[in-house]
Amino acid sequence: MQTVDKAMKLLNQFSRHKPEIGLSELARMTGFDKAATRRFLVALQNHQFIEQNPDTKAYRLGLGFIHLAKVRESTFPLESILHAALDRLSVATAETAHASLLINDKLSTIGVSFPDRGNRAHLDVGEQLPFHATASGCAFLAFSSAERQASFLTDVMDSHTPNTPTRADDLDNFIEEARHNGYARAHGSYCTEVTGTAVPLFGADSQPIGSLAIAAPSSRLTDALKQQIVEQLWAESTQVTRAIGGQIPESYQTFTNQLRGIAA
Amino acid sequence: MQTVDKAMKLLNQFSRHKPEIGLSELARMTGFDKAATRRFLVALQNHQFIEQNPDTKAYRLGLGFIHLAKVRESTFPLESILHAALDRLSVATAETAHASLLINDKLSTIGVSFPDRGNRAHLDVGEQLPFHATASGCAFLAFSSAERQASFLTDVMDSHTPNTPTRADDLDNFIEEARHNGYARAHGSYCTEVTGTAVPLFGADSQPIGSLAIAAPSSRLTDALKQQIVEQLWAESTQVTRAIGGQIPESYQTFTNQLRGIAA
DNA sequence: ACCATCGGTGATAATAATGAACCGATAGAT
DNA sequence: ATCTATCGGTTCATTATTATCACCGATGGT
Known part of the structure; x- marks a missing residue:
């Protein structure tokens, strides 16, 4: 066809x-x-x-x-689930929360929730996030199969800021780190002075379908806030993945289990 | 193609x-x-x-x-404008407000705003409203050209309630009445005990592109409330049509002018 | 054991999409 | 005022695509 x-x-x-x-x-x-x-x-x-x-x-x-988007959403809600999670995240962390989904081989920003404060990171709905320059992209890639990873990294690695990783091995390190930590963190690689922290969302086949992220002014990121963001993201990612009928892969369960340990 | x-x-x-x-x-x-x-x-x-x-x-x-719906919405907002109007309507009238757009030759419900009270009319987003059985449909048809009218009335006129007009001339009377009044009112023709009141929304070519409506339990509709609903609908329809770059046709301006007279 | 239906597939016949050339209109350059 | 390049849009012979039917294995009710 x-x-x-x-x-x-x-x-x-x-x-x-x-x-x-x-x-x-x-x-x-x-x-x-x-x-x-x-x-x-x-x-x-x-x-x-x-x-x-x-x-x-x-x-x-x-x-x-x-119309088609409404029919889909009213029978298999996804946006409403994401928005609820984003609102909880932006309130809990007092920073900008956003969600992206893999659509047409791009990470498309589907929802954003801003905290109620003046100085905050900004991001537009509809924006397509580059894999190599964002925490969302790296979190997504880190839990994708090698083949899928390769298929998404066909675009040239544009430099958005002086901090954008433009060499393949720099990116590999980022991804490896994300896989190890269970979340990706990008310091001013997409917007200067903004640090992104992201976790993947999984579909029914245990493959990432998108990501959940917090964007915050780098200057505000204390160790305590960093840890809180990661814990909140893990919690919401688990909840969203379950709510949409997704399956968390074993390679990721270690992190959410770790969370349960913290909560206990 | x-x-x-x-x-x-x-x-x-x-x-x-x-x-x-x-x-x-x-x-x-x-x-x-x-x-x-x-x-x-x-x-x-x-x-x-x-x-x-x-x-x-x-x-x-x-x-x-x-993704495509988000790109469209973020560059040419429509849903956000409609939702703002619906929220104002449901607050002002204390009844259920909903908006529909003509998509694929059907009136598709795009947004609903419920009043903050227990007994209220219900309606789902994504629902496709039959032209002949709803105020939204009649308001739409009443200000459409004769050719367009004919093209939309190809479906059989299902009976949704005992009050649904199923004969062509009954429907013609409804439409004629709406054209004369500047709004359509349907008493229990789609849901029993629910009265709908609707006005059209216009596109850049002065043709209807959808409608704005209030659905209320018939028992609550006093003359005062009826009038308030119509005035609110006219006001919001004018505002929405303008906000989306639409053009109000002369055949409809008489009603919105009438409104200005009331306000003065 | 049977029949009907399901989701899905492959080879050929029938049909639909393609693209170079062309139109009138508009706008900037000479 | 004229030339040139580009715009949106159209035409029709050529070519590539899609439709159809018969068939597969699997499933489930009788």
Whole structure:
């Protein structure tokens, strides 16, 4: 069904940072012929997956997704579970909590919960997080099989800050560390002065499906806060994974067990 | 692009009331060959638009929509605007407020806001409202062009309650009344003992794109409350339509002007 | 032991998608 | 004022894709 794949490729050109795209540019981006691109756009428009800006003639994502997303959510809730967990996390840690899911081989930010204070890390819903530069990405990779790891690391390792690991072995160290600790921590590798701490979420097949993370101004991270964040993340990750019918792999259970020890 | 249309037809088989469907049944529902159905499902699965229940082998909607819905929402907000309006409505009227959008030629419930009281009308997000049996549907049709009206009334007019209008001329009267009043009111035609009151929302082309409604236990509807509901709905409909870049048609402006007269 | 149905597959026939050339319109450069 | 390049959009012969049917093993009720 290559036609379906092409339609999806088209849809995936749109992002937070490029919400409206003209016909010719879209054809260039996808590598499709202009005529073919147009045919896809018209077909998708008929189902409201694409809209056209009447003024600029540029295309953008439509409303069609909303209904399907609502049907999915009302029968197999995920966002509501994540949001509840994020709210608990942002209250408990007084820092920004966010959740991402692996969609289309990218870690897409699905929810954010901000603490009730002035100075806090910021992050947008819809943003796609680079694997190599974020704690969320490393936590995800650390508990993925080697093959899956390799398949996600095809993008070039862009440097977002001076602290972004751009060499493959630097990243490997990060991942190894995360696998060892049961969480990933990234100091200003995505945003300067912001430290991310993240844990994976698992699906029914014990493979990571996303991650749960806390982003905090680096200056505020005392040892006590660090430990609290990790414990809260472990607790919520366990709860969310269970609530969505996921299966925690053995390689990760040692950490959640460790948590039970602390609680006792 | 008939292949795209077929893929969409497949996706649209899933609903709140039928969230998981097996291969053979899906083939029967769509009229596609089983082999073709499977190919579509696999293609859609590769993009996470479809998931398979590992136990039952049945298929369900996937996570793929979430990312695209978030990108759309974060660049062209609609749900957040609707939810704000719904919350104001449910507080002001102390009744259940809900919003629907026309997606895939059906009125799909996108948001609901309940008042803080025990006895209230209920409604689920993701539910598709029948045009003929709901105030939302009639308000929508009343301000649609005759051609569009006809295109939406292709379904059989199911009887949901003893009060559901099932004859075409009964429905025409309802619609005519709504066009005259500037709002639609349905007494127990969808749920017994529940009265719905609805107004249309307009898009950039002055065509209805959805509706805003209040559902209340019929017994509570005093004349004073009725009037308050209509005024609140007009006010919010105007505000929402403007906020989303919509254009109120002349045929409807008389009502919102009337409102301004009341406010003064 | 039987029949019906399930999910799933593979080879050929029928159909649908492709893409180069072309249109009129618009905008910046000469 | 003219030339050139790009835009969004369309056409139709060519080509690649998708549809269909028969079939598989497995499951479950009779």
